[in-house]
């Protein structure tokens with residue numbers, strides 16, 4: 001029997017947590033250039049908490065919306081400051097769009113990424129060009145919608161998403177921060193990749209490699 005969708009989604013969160021652990025020091029270094037050097041630690045704590053909470057779910061019974069809602073609550077409990085509510089809102093929105101869905105097909109994956117991006121945008125009241133995680137998530141969401149509309153296969157779908165997120169994150173190098181802690185250093189933020197955009201790429205790459213696999 002093929003692995004159920006809830007299990008695949010839990011595996012995805014495990015893959016994200018592992019990837020964030022591997023990049024933890026690098027993410028904190030990026031944050032140190034323009035912020036308080038805690039971004040790697042923050043994201044690590046958040047996803048370790050998500051992993052721990054998801055381990056308690058009964059995956060024979062849980063729906064993919066339960067997995068997303070559990071991730072939202074766990075992330076918010078573990079990470080109080082800025083990034084916490086943004087990812088919590090993102091996962092909660094994702095939980096809403098997958099309500100009743102039992103398959104993680106490309107349309108559902110696109111809906112998850114789109115819901116996460118728009119949830120973050122509304123919660124953070126931001127937009128592209130602000131030098132934040134939105135500079136990775138919004139292009140990723142656009143790429144997902146475009147790939148779906150073009151009927152791309154899974155490889156092309158995920159490749160486009162990751163490439164768009166990477167390009168968006170790299171573009172933050174030439175932006176001046178206007179939001180969050182980095183806004184306090186304004187011009188000094190020029191030349192540095194936004195740590196939130198960088199961690200978004202880590203997350204989306206992990207999502208891609210985990211979900212782009214036969215169920």
Ligand SMILES: [Mg+2]
Pocket residue numbers: 031035036037038039181
């Ligand atoms: Mg920080």
